[in-house]
Amino acid sequence: MRVAAGNRWLPAAAVTVGLVALFALPQVTGNEYVLALGASFAAMSVLSGGLNLVYGYTGLLSFAQVGFFGIGGYAAALLVTEQDWPFWAAIAAAGISAALVGLLIGYSSLRLSRHAFAIVSLSFALLCMIVARDWVELTRGSMGIPGLPTPTVNLPGGWRWRVVQPADFYYLLMGFAVIAHALIYLVVTSRLGRAMRAIKLNEALAQSQGINPLSYKLLAIALSALLAGIVGGLFVFYLTIVDPSIFDFYYTETTLIMVILGGPGSFWGVLASSAVLTVVPDMLRFTTDLRMVLYGVVLIVAMIVFPGGFGGWLQRRRIARWRRPRAPAPSVAP
């Protein structure tokens, strides 16, 4: 993220090329499998990016992301099917309701300790699944809400975009993922992100410098919940169904692995690992029986080679470079 002045154009160019490639993909291939993988990457990367903000930057271990994701999914689905809300309004409400729930569990547990938050977030995620399964009048129980209608988006200038084709959903999810990551990037590279890292690295020191840890923690949680809620809302319309399995522990596990392998607190590291870990399990599909075993082996090897994740490895290299004996002290950034 910190680059010498002369190199500034290089990451910008790389990002531009990457974005063009992502948005050109459906034009190049109509392959539904590739597009589904892309849509799944978009959704998972928003969850892992939000978790990185909360865990990687602010130091709060959270299992609640999947809860926000599912709350967003249910809220959007119910508002569209039961209340006839317009698609966009339902998506916005999905994000906002997830963020409010996030603030509630954050405010109530963080006054105790960050460990309390971890436990409360875990209980919250498990509770969500139970509520979705057992509050039948609201959620229709384990049958879920199938047959969600095709979303119609009113674009400026009287255009109506019916999101039907896999490519349409690819654009919808990928478009939102780009916005979400841009927002996360804006936060983590600003002084807000710096304060969050300070809180993670040494909370008492941060307090002694006038930083109010609670407000930054709540900001991180609310933002990650907002993004997870919105992506949950979009994702259920892509699946055309929402049922209690949206709260599956699988999502928690996968996003945690993405953040840990990418390097907690490393924006690009987590984004890259989200892409790799979306593709790798699918590449292992050639052997159904051994698939998860091989996946486990990949993870174990990765943890041995990069104990702090990819981002942690870069950080250790940076420290080692400064520790190396050298004659004159360098006056410019490495």
Added chain:
Amino acid sequence: MTTLLKVHGLTKHYFGLTAVDNVSYEVEAGTIVGLIGPNGSGKSTSIDCISGFQRVDAGSWSLDGRNLTGLPPHRIARAGLTRSFQTVRAYDELTLLENLCVAAQENDGIGWLKALLHGKALRRADAVAEARARDLLAVVGLIDYAEAPAAILSYGQRKLLAIAATMMSRPRLVVLDEPVAGVNPTMVKRIETVIRKLNAEGVTFLIVEHNVDFIMSLCSRVIVLEAGAKIADGPPSLIRSDPRVLAAYLGQTRAAELDTAGG
């Protein structure tokens, strides 16, 4: 001289034990005041209290007439009372510049929205903070490592960085908790020079320290605590010969011996 810090009747109990017992003192603006006492005399607890890290059971304190009693640490810091820690703290993964700039960001009036929009006000505030950070790094002799992560620093260097960090927000009063404990003699001299230099620029210091020589040479006034209570308060020359202080540090018998030998 005007009184900057006014502490009145500070009391802190841990279960049955009284760690700080009805301690009152004042610190005048522009001075360096030492707070000494044997182990367990309540020095660290009393500054943990006035910086908001411990709840007090009784007492009040104010900075420049503003009541700070019971405020959380970040509010006390914003009011102009910053502190360092006995177990030296730094943000290892952040560069020295970041370590310092983060310490000033809550005091320059830039809100969250402005911080995200990268406007002119933010750039100006950031430039001011970076210039101050570089000045302070030059003062403490760490400017060559401005862009390096704090993890590479030695113990003594971390103490210097911590002192610099307490200065970033231009506080009225800086409380240093054992700034030279476990530091080699050369570094002690350097820390002493740094404190004198910053004091000459108008910063008031309250220093807790076990190193009595360090305190005696640096401070214009010394407060002595024993078993949670204040037993002496005055210039170093008087403190050195105060019988209660000698008794507290050396034990009654030895103090009496010295007294007879001297008198």
